[in-house]
Amino acid sequence: MAEATGLRNLQLVNDWADDVAVFRGVPWGKAMMWIFLLSDTFIFTCFLTSYMTVRMTTAEPWPNPSEVFALEAFGVPVPLLLIAIMTFILITSSGTMAMAVNMGYRRKRVPAALLMLVTAVFGAMFVGMQMFEWTKLIVDEGVRPWGNPMGAAQFGSAFFMITGFHGLHVSAGVVYLIIVAVRVWRGRYEEKGYDIIEITGLYWHFVDLVWVFIFAFFYLW
Amino acid sequence: MADTGQQHPISVYFWIWALLFVFSAASYMVDYLAFQGYTRWTLIIIFMMLKAGFIVAIFMHMRWERVALITAILVPPGALLVLVGLMAMESDYTWLTRVVHFGADPAPVPLPPPSH
Numbered sequence: 001m002a003e004a005t006g007l008r009n010l011q012l013v014n015d016w017a018d019d020v021a022v023f024r025g026v027p028w029g030k031a032m033m034w035i036f037l038l039s040d041t042f043i044f045t046c047f048l049t050s051y052m053t054v055r056m057t058t059a060e061p062w063p064n065p066s067e068v069f070a071l072e073a074f075g076v077p078v079p080l081l082l083i084a085i086m087t088f089i090l091i092t093s094s095g096t097m098a099m100a101v102n103m104g105y106r107r108k109r110v111p112a113a114l115l116m117l118v119t120a121v122f123g124a125m126f127v128g129m130q131m132f133e134w135t136k137l138i139v140d141e142g143v144r145p146w147g148n149p150m151g152a153a154q155f156g157s158a159f160f161m162i163t164g165f166h167g168l169h170v171s172a173g174v175v176y177l178i179i180v181a182v183r184v185w186r187g188r189y190e191e192k193g194y195d196i197i198e199i200t201g202l203y204w205h206f207v208d209l210v211w212v213f214i215f216a217f218f219y220l221w
Numbered sequence: 222m223a224d225t226g227q228q229h230p231i232s233v234y235f236w237i238w239a240l241l242f243v244f245s246a247a248s249y250m251v252d253y254l255a256f257q258g259y260t261r262w263t264l265i266i267i268f269m270m271l272k273a274g275f276i277v278a279i280f281m282h283m284r285w286e287r288v289a290l291i292t293a294i295l296v297p298p299g300a301l302l303v304l305v306g307l308m309a310m311e312s313d314y315t316w317l318t319r320v321v322h323f324g325a326d327p328a329p330v331p332l333p334p335p336s337h
Contacts, residue, residue: 015289023290034294045301049308056312059319066252084249091245095238098280105228142334149334198227205280209273216269220252
């Protein structure tokens with residue numbers, strides 16, 4: 001029995017054992033968003049693990065991302081320049097998103113909506129830069145999902161799959177942000193409360209979180 | 222209905238925001254200064270984990286949630302570490318087999334340039 005062993009004193013055991021909702025004080029939508037993000041974590045990790053596997057098993061040299069993704073600035077090739085800018089843009093957007101959540105809970109709905117729209121603009125900029133990156137890679141460098149002139153054929157398929165799926169998440173996030181921002185602006189949540197901004201924020205921060213891992217494992221490794 | 226959500230001083234977010242910039246710049250410098258080998262991998266992993274940790278703990282408010290939610294979300298990904306471990310072991314074996322059977326090709330034939 002839980003009582004006999006003293007486990008009853010643990011908050012964790014109480015939360016799961018009591019005859020009420022497990023995630024106390026957590027809005028339903030937020031708990032569901034977390035569970036969705038958990039499943040998304042599994043999908044992205046499966047992609048990254050497959051990438052690790054093909055990179056470790058190929059007998060051909062892996063193209064050097066530091067050189068492949070270099071850009072010329074003032075006539076000098078700078079490694080990963082665009083990727084660094086994209087990283088900073090996504091972090092900036094995460095910051096504005098956190099501010100929007102904060103404003104929402106202070107019941108300042110217009111600043112909250114504006115900050116969400118700013119976040120969406122940064123997200124759109126990120127996707128735009130990704131399109132530029134893809135175009136350069138496909139047209140100029142001749143990278144294809146089945147091969148490339150620089151080395152191991154699996155480079156292209158891993159790259160397009162992982163960054164493509166992430167870009168899709170960013171694009172969906174931009175649409176999601178705009179929809180919620182417009183509703184916040186119009187005062188739809190004045191009575192219900194502003195949990196919705198935090199839930200939208202969870203999704204957006206997750207997109208940034210995934211980029212942290214892609215940046216480390218695909219571009220820097 | 223009163224908001225049940227997470228309310229924290231705005232300065233916390235500014236601090237973490239600044240830290241994320243610093244860690245991103247630091248991980249970019251790892252590439253820019255061309256560190257190689259174990260130094261490179263250790264630094265990349267450290268900065269990555271710091272960034273991921275701060276995003277989840279502060280921006281996603283995980284450190285202020287109840288233990289029930291924290292464990293429900295953060296424990297299952299442990300299974301993924303097992304997957305990574307298994308695939309890494311399998312990869313070593315596959316690579317060895319490929320080298321033994323096909324021989325590593327020192328100069329892979331490049332694809333023709335794209336026609337467009």
